[in-house]
Amino acid sequence: MGSVEPDDLDRLIHERIRLGIVSALAAEECLSFGDLKTILKTSDGNLSVHARKLEGAGYIAVKKGYEDRKPKTEYRLTQQGRKALETYLTSMESLLSEARDALEKK
Numbered sequence: 001m002g003s004v005e006p007d008d009l010d011r012l013i014h015e016r017i018r019l020g021i022v023s024a025l026a027a028e029e030c031l032s033f034g035d036l037k038t039i040l041k042t043s044d045g046n047l048s049v050h051a052r053k054l055e056g057a058g059y060i061a062v063k064k065g066y067e068d069r070k071p072k073t074e075y076r077l078t079q080q081g082r083k084a085l086e087t088y089l090t091s092m093e094s095l096l097s098e099a100r101d102a103l104e105k106k
Contacts, residue, residue, distance in 0.1 A: 009095070012057055013088045017042055017050040022059060022085045025077035033073040051075065059084055 013019055020040045024031055031039070037047050054060045059081030063074045077085070 009091055010084055010088045012053065012059070013084060015050070017046060018054055019088075021047075021050060021054060021075070022077060022081055025060060025075055026082065026085055030074050030076050033075070036075065054081065057081075057084075 013022055017040060021036060024036060024039050033047065033051075036051075037044065040047065051060065051062065055062050057080075058078055061076045061078050063076070065072050065074075
């Protein structure tokens, strides 16, 4: 193939829900658990599992607290997460460009 191989993509970000989380957080400074759940149209459990993986990798920061006596969890994209997303997007753009070039040659 070309200079970028599909296996070169960041597998942590490549999964649909995790890509959605980091993309949403790149667009907004901070989002609550409920905001992300609505944006991604996913379940509590699914969002929690994927958010924990991103937090463990240092891609997102989590702040837990209370608002009006109700638990509130907020997420932010870290510098490391922003850099990982930028690298992922650059790699994906290269991969897609190579695929388009290959299709045009046929």
